[in-house]
Structures are given as C-alpha cells and as structure tokens.
Amino acid sequence: MIETKEKIWLSSPHMGGSEQDYVNEAFDTNWIAPLGPNVNAFEHAITENLGDGVHVAALSSGTAAIHLGLQLLGVEKGDEVLCQSFTFSASANPIMYLGATPVFVDSEKDTWNMSPSLLRKAIENRILEKGAPKAIIAVHLYGMPYNVEAIKSVANEYSIPVLEDSAEALGSTCMNKACGTFGDIGVLSFNGNKIITTSGGGALVSKNKLFRDKAIFLATQARDDAPHYQHSNVGYNYRMSNVLAGIGRGQMEVLQDRVNARRSNYEFYENKLGSIKEIEFLDEPEGFYSNRWLSCILTPSFEIRELIRLALLEENIESRPLWKPLHMQPIFTEYKNFTDGTSESLFARGLCLPSGSNLSLTDLERVTDCIKKVML
Numbered sequence: 001m002i003e004t005k006e007k008i009w010l011s012s013p014h015m016g017g018s019e020q021d022y023v024n025e026a027f028d029t030n031w032i033a034p035l036g037p038n039v040n041a042f043e044h045a046i047t048e049n050l051g052d053g054v055h056v057a058a059l060s061s062g063t064a065a066i067h068l069g070l071q072l073l074g075v076e077k078g079d080e081v082l083c084q085s086f087t088f089s090a091s092a093n094p095i096m097y098l099g100a101t102p103v104f105v106d107s108e109k110d111t112w113n114m115s116p117s118l119l120r121k122a123i124e125n126r127i128l129e130k131g132a133p134k135a136i137i138a139v140h141l142y143g144m145p146y147n148v149e150a151i152k153s154v155a156n157e158y159s160i161p162v163l164e165d166s167a168e169a170l171g172s173t174c175m176n177k178a179c180g181t182f183g184d185i186g187v188l189s190f191n192g193n194k195i196i197t198t199s200g201g202g203a204l205v206s207k208n209k210l211f212r213d214k215a216i217f218l219a220t221q222a223r224d225d226a227p228h229y230q231h232s233n234v235g236y237n238y239r240m241s242n243v244l245a246g247i248g249r250g251q252m253e254v255l256q257d258r259v260n261a262r263r264s265n266y267e268f269y270e271n272k273l274g275s276i277k278e279i280e281f282l283d284e285p286e287g288f289y290s291n292r293w294l295s296c297i298l299t300p301s302f303e304i305r306e307l308i309r310l311a312l313l314e315e316n317i318e319s320r321p322l323w324k325p326l327h328m329q330p331i332f333t334e335y336k337n338f339t340d341g342t343s344e345s346l347f348a349r350g351l352c353l354p355s356g357s358n359l360s361l362t363d364l365e366r367v368t369d370c371i372k373k374v375m376l
Contacts, residue, residue: 019250036242055212062189062202086343106339113146140169143293196251261357322350
C-alpha cells in the first residue's frame with residue numbers, strides 16, 4: 001500500500017478554544033434560534049472591531065448580505081449594477097436574484113481590484129445607452145483593499161452608491177480604516193474558509209442604522225408589528241442562528257492572531273520564493289494593510305502555473321487558480337463588460353497557495369520545496 005502524504009489544505013477552519021463555551025451556553029440556555037445573546041454579542045464584537053460608527057446585522061451568509069444590501073440600495077428588476085469581474089460569483093449572483101443586470105468592470109494591476117478608470121468608462125457608457133447604474137459592487141480581493149479613494153471619488157461624482165464586498169477582508173485596512181466601513185453598505189463573510197468562520201455566515205455593515213434595522217426586518221421574514229403573523233413585504237430567512245454566532249464570538253477573540261498568522265505565511269513564501277524571477281507577489285500599496293487571506297503568486301504563463309499546481313497536487317497539497325473573471329463565466333458571458341485583459345491574465349497566470357492560519361512550518365516548507373523543484 002502506497003503511503004499518502006498528509007493533506008495540506010488551501011484554507012481550513014481554525015478554532016481558537018472558547019467557541020465551544022459559547023455554543024454550550026446556547027444549548028444550556030435553550031437559545032437555539034436565529035436570535036439570542038450570542039447573536040447580539042457577536043454583532044457587538046464586529047462593531048467594536050470595525051469602529052467608525054458602523055451598525056452590524058449578523059446573517060446566514062455573505063451572499064445573503066449582498067442580496068439584502070442591493071435591495072436596501074434600491075436595486076430592482078431591470079436596473080443595472082456595476083460589479084468587479086475578478087471575484088467569486090457570489091458577488092454577482094444576488095444581482096440576478098433581483099432581476100437586475102450585471103455590468104462587469106475589470107481590475108487594475110496595483111491591487112487586482114476594480115479599475116477606477118474602467119469604472120468611469122463603464123458609467124459614462126451606461127448613462128448614454130440606458131441611464132445611470134443603480135449601484136457599484138467593489139471587492140477587496142484576497143484581503144487586499146481596493147483603491148478606496150479613487151472608487152469613492154468616481155461613485156460620488158455620479159451619485160452611485162457603493163456596496164463594499166469585504167467578504168475576504170476582515171482585518172484588512174486602508175489608510176488605517178477597517179475594510180467593511182467604506183461603502184454605503186459593507187458585506188462580511190464567515191464561511192468555513194474565511195479568516196474567521198461561523199461554519200456558514202455573514203454580516204451586513206452600514207453607518208446608516210436604518211439600513212441595519214431594515215436588513216434584520218427583511219432577514220426575519222419581514223413580519224409586521226402585529227399580534228398575528230402579517231406581512232407587507234417579501235421577507236427572507238437570512239438571520240444568523242445563536243449557535244453559529246457563538247462560534248463567531250470565540251473567533252473574534254482570535255481575529256488579530258489569525259491575521260498575523262496569514263501575513264506570516266505570505267512573508268514566508270515571499271522570502272523563500274521571491275528570488276525566483278519567474279514568480280511575482282502582490283505588494284501592498286502605501287497605506288494598504290492586507291490580511292493576506294490567501295497568499296497568491298503570479299507566474300509567466302498558464303503552462304508554468306499548471307506545472308506548479310499539478311506538482312503540488314501530486315504532493316497532496318491543495319492550491320487553486322485565481323478567480324476566473326465573471327465576464328468569462330458561462331452564466332455571465334452575455335452581459336456587458338468593460339475590460340482590458342488584466343483579470344484574464346491574472347486568472348491564466350496566478351495561483352493561490354495554502355494559507356490557513358493553522359499551517360505549520362513543516363507544511364510551509366513542503367509547499368516551497370515542491371515549487372522550487374519545479375522552478376529551479
């Protein structure tokens with residue numbers, strides 16, 4: 001029997017120790033419901049961490065938060081929403097839920113996130129052809145903040161609200177302000193592979209308390225204030241459970257430790273692989289602080305990326321190509337896009353390396369040794 005080497009995962013959950021105490025508390029007090037002390041305390045912990053006067057609604061997923069966020073920004077059937085193309089499909093799927101139309105915008109090379117110049121081009125084109133888009137979805141990809149000031153400037157010029165997809169960027173900052181606090185509405189994710197997790201979950205963030213309150217109303221089936229069940233709006237079952245929020249409370253206690261560990265992973269990879277001229281890393285622009293949710297490299301070509309990926313796979317090491325741009329996805333190819341080839345090149349040449357906060361030094365050395373065998 002051939003011995004299989006232990007699996008190194010791309011980004012596995014990492015518990016801190018006190019999560020079980022809060023979950024047990026939910027059972028002991030019989031708060032097994034989509035409300036309760038853990039939900040309140042988890043929202044408070046996020047609020048304290050983000051600062052800047054935000055209000056937080058804990059929800060069942062980041063996707064649910066985007067869906068509600070777009071609805072709160074007034075997106076309706078027939079509207080257009082500008083969305084970063086270089087991202088996971090969950091950033092754009094809620095546009096479709098509402099019967100609206102996505103328009104995709106390519107990335108800039110400095111951050112891999114939405115290009116302010118292409119955003120302006122897209123807005124001006126859509127105003128001429130159809131009218132102003134209803135919202136902009138900008139994403140902090142892999143924990144790297146997007147060009148906050150430039151995107152905000154363009155959005156303000158045309159009075160278009162920004163939904164800030166910070167699903168991958170809890171713990172990241174731009175100019176010493178937390179990601180998740182820059183948009184009209186921010187979105188967080190606590191999926192199992194994120195920097196902290198509640199197994200499944202997310203949050204809607206806004207400085208506008210009315211948005212937060214309306215989100216909770218819609219997330220709990222939009223029940224009117226009446227002694228009987230009465231509904232004047234379509235609602236959703238999107239509220240986070242008290243059990244999962246207990247996990248979140250424990251995870252928030254170790255958030256900075258998780259950020260430090262992932263940044264340390266990135267530094268290890270850069271130190272060990274940075275001298276290989278065919279491998280590039282994404283540096284932080286001045287004033288940007290990335291949580292380095294995933295450590296990513298760029299290679300000269302698709303062929304070399306695949307050589308590395310397959311070599312890692314052979315060693316039972318999980319890696320993943322960078323996100324396939326949404327304008328290239330079969331479900332979205334019919335929609336307008338404003339692109340210049342940046343995200344297509346990143347997808348073809350880029351690879352995400354194992355980045356979990358629970359990786360050991362031995363794990364990291366296995367990864368880099370494998371890549372060196374391919375490249376040297």
